[in-house]
Amino acid sequence: MTTSEKNSGDVSLSAHVNFIRVRVAEDIASGKNAGRVMTRFPPEPNGYLHIGHAKSICLNFGLSKEFAGVTNLRFDDTNPAKEEVEYVESIMRDVKWLGFDWEDRLYYASDYFEKLFAYAVELIKKGKAYVDDQSAEEIRANRGTLKQPGTNSPYRDRSVEENLELFARMRAGEFPDGTRVLRAKIDMASPNVVMRDPALYRIKHVHHHRTGDAWCIYPMYDFAHCLSDSIEGVTHSICTLEFANNRPLYDWILDELGVFHPQQIEFARLNLTHTVLSKRKLIHLVNEGITTGWDDPRMPTLSGIRRRGFTPEAMRDFCERIGVARSDNMVEYGLLEHCLREDLNARAPRAMAVLRPLKVVIENYPDDKTDDVFDFPWHPEKDMGMRKVPFSKVLYIEQDDFREVPPKGYHRLYPGNEVRLRYAYYITCREVVKDADGNITELRCTYDPESRGGGSPDGRKIKGTLHWVSAAHAVDAEVRLYDLLFTASNPGAEEDFTSCINPKSLEVVRAKLEPALADSAPGWICQFERLGYFCADEKDSKPGAPVFNRAATLKDTWGKIEKKQGGK
RNA sequence: UGGGGUGUUGCCAAGCGGUAAGGCGACGGGUUUUGGUCCCGUUAUUCGAGGGUUCGAAUCCUUCCACCCCAGCCA
Numbered sequence: 001m002t003t004s005e006k007n008s009g010d011v012s013l014s015a016h017v018n019f020i021r022v023r024v025a026e027d028i029a030s031g032k033n034a035g036r037v038m039t040r041f042p043p044e045p046n047g048y049l050h051i052g053h054a055k056s057i058c059l060n061f062g063l064s065k066e067f068a069g070v071t072n073l074r075f076d077d078t079n080p081a082k083e084e085v086e087y088v089e090s091i092m093r094d095v096k097w098l099g100f101d102w103e104d105r106l107y108y109a110s111d112y113f114e115k116l117f118a119y120a121v122e123l124i125k126k127g128k129a130y131v132d133d134q135s136a137e138e139i140r141a142n143r144g145t146l147k148q149p150g151t152n153s154p155y156r157d158r159s160v161e162e163n164l165e166l167f168a169r170m171r172a173g174e175f176p177d178g179t180r181v182l183r184a185k186i187d188m189a190s191p192n193v194v195m196r197d198p199a200l201y202r203i204k205h206v207h208h209h210r211t212g213d214a215w216c217i218y219p220m221y222d223f224a225h226c227l228s229d230s231i232e233g234v235t236h237s238i239c240t241l242e243f244a245n246n247r248p249l250y251d252w253i254l255d256e257l258g259v260f261h262p263q264q265i266e267f268a269r270l271n272l273t274h275t276v277l278s279k280r281k282l283i284h285l286v287n288e289g290i291t292t293g294w295d296d297p298r299m300p301t302l303s304g305i306r307r308r309g310f311t312p313e314a315m316r317d318f319c320e321r322i323g324v325a326r327s328d329n330m331v332e333y334g335l336l337e338h339c340l341r342e343d344l345n346a347r348a349p350r351a352m353a354v355l356r357p358l359k360v361v362i363e364n365y366p367d368d369k370t371d372d373v374f375d376f377p378w379h380p381e382k383d384m385g386m387r388k389v390p391f392s393k394v395l396y397i398e399q400d401d402f403r404e405v406p407p408k409g410y411h412r413l414y415p416g417n418e419v420r421l422r423y424a425y426y427i428t429c430r431e432v433v434k435d436a437d438g439n440i441t442e443l444r445c446t447y448d449p450e451s452r453g454g455g456s457p458d459g460r461k462i463k464g465t466l467h468w469v470s471a472a473h474a475v476d477a478e479v480r481l482y483d484l485l486f487t488a489s490n491p492g493a494e495e496d497f498t499s500c501i502n503p504k505s506l507e508v509v510r511a512k513l514e515p516a517l518a519d520s521a522p523g524w525i526c527q528f529e530r531l532g533y534f535c536a537d538e539k540d541s542k543p544g545a546p547v548f549n550r551a552a553t554l555k556d557t558w559g560k561i562e563k564k565q566g567g568k
Numbered sequence: 569u570g571g572g573g574u575g576u577u578g579c580c581a582a583g584c585g586g587u588a589a590g591g592c593g594a595c596g597g598g599u600u601u602u603g604g605u606c607c608c609g610u611u612a613u614u615c616g617a618g619g620g621u622u623c624g625a626a627u628c629c630u631u632c633c634a635c636c637c638c639a640g641c642c643a
Contacts, residue, residue, distance in 0.1 A: 191571040192638075202641035220641075
């Protein structure tokens with residue numbers, strides 16, 4: 001076996017290796033949890049899922065799939081002030097869209113409120129938790145600083161009985177918000193501030209989207225999360241790095257209660273260039289009307305990229321390729337685009353659309369000929385059937401495909417040059433027609449009848465191939481050309497992230513489509529040949545009145561060359 | 569010396585004492601009825617920096633530097 005053979009055998013495997021998979025594999029090998037693997041995806045229903053969540057979803061569901069385990073979907077709904085059913089619905093929709101199934105394992109932290117309360121009582125009885133009457137301000141002041149220890153609360157040594165009574169009265173609704181809190185009794189001098197008697201329960205007379213008004217005290221994340229994991233029997237509790245500081249508390253609660261102890265493992269969250277992934281910033285984009293909503297195709301939300309035309313396959317591939325590690329990262333948007341192109345190149349039907357039409361009249365083509373209809377394949381390699389594409393005397397081509405004065409290396413249409421209309425005929429530009437202001441209004445061309453189908457008997461080489469649409473048969477459509485939302489690669493690092501909004505993140509054009517596209521179903525994705533991948537807008541596109549969104553352009557080698565030449 | 573974490577090519581990322589995988593990107597070439605796709609080749613004498621151990625170090629020790637997270641009754 002040669003080295004290359006050896007390597008190629010390892011490639012797919014090594015590309016997928018990450019420290020979490022290794023750890024889970026080790027746990028299975030050592031017999032931990034009797035070889036059982038259970039992960040969970042635990043979003044708080046307080047916003048829409050974005051690409052960063054996709055990384056976590058793919059990681060958790062991918063792990064259980066790989067190791068014959070299961071993954072739960074659990075809503076971490078412990079703060080009713082921020083949560084809404086609208087979000088739980090969108091989250092379920094997005095996880096499903098990504099291609100994952102939690103089957104019957106849909107849970108809510110709020111399902112456990114009664115159990116959680118009982119655990120808190122148990123902690124109190126063990127002398128490990130107490131009710132603190134200090135105000136939030138006092139508690140903050142007594143927590144100390146990062147370098148100085150905190151000081152004990154004057155209520156820290158209340159009797160178990162008094163704590164029990166007070167905690168019961170908190171639950172009974174006897175106290176207003178903010179007047180008391182249940183705290184873990186750990187160590188006010190801990191170098192880890194998370195461990196300085198963290199709050200476990202707070203009073204919130206707020207309606208909960210699931211439990212209604214049954215509760216007026218709600219558990220904090222640190223108390224609810226570890227116990228929810230434990231109750232469900234989660235074996236590997238995977239979260240992002242910023243929770244590493246909370247792990248000692250996660251472990252402390254579970255150990256004090258002596259319950260099943262899942263292992264928390266942290267990984268670095270995803271950062272993507274040219275976008276923002278913080279909930280606060282995304283909300284700002286929506287609320288300020290910078291984008292049209294959570295599902296604006298420029299948003300990095302899953303609902304946004306779905307509407308843009310991204311596929312779940314591309315998203316999963318992306319999540320696989322970026323890897324999982326603990327170092328801060330900033331993944332280039334180009335990788336995401338690459339994953340989309342790779343998926344769509346293989347699967348998307350092809351069609352012709354002219355974004356910026358330039359009229360072409362074929363002088364030697366019969367005026368009245370209307371039965372010149374081609375059968376073109378929907379895909380050049382895959383058998384996806386055929387579609388009818390009519391040809392006629394007056395056509396549209398892309399304005400960019402004609403130059404009166406061709407730059408060096410240009411092999412599209414220019415006076416005297418012959419090009420191929422894709423799959424149809426060769427045409428030669430004979431004359432340029434302009435209006436009074438000197439704007440080009442139409443091109444007079446001739447065609448070679450012998451070249452029907454896009455080839456010629458003499459086998460002469462034609463360098464340029466253009467897409468085209470018959471004017472008489474063209475379907476008018478709105479096409480939205482999306483580009484990066486931000487010009488800066490790391491907008492989050494700017495003083496004001498909205499200062500680098502890309503003014504050209506959206507350009508709307510009136511395009512001419514080939515007739516087969518007239519009744520495109522909303523959500524349908526295809527390649528407009530030579531231009532990019534486009535998706536019929538799921539909200540605004542209607543059969544007969546299509547609206548397309550550009551998901552991504554095709555790679556544009558000529559554009560790059562031209563740019564280097566200093567051209568436009 | 570608050571505590572926790574991380575530093576491998578432009579961007580991700582393997583590697584875990586035996587002499588720097590892979591992907592994206594970039595660059596060059598071939599094929600091509602999408603200047604797309606595909607194919608081929610090039611792209612880290614070096615692993616944050618210095619010192620040490622060793623026949624041998626990205627991997628071990630040590631000092632230093634840089635960056636990220638933590639002082640919500642948010643998650």
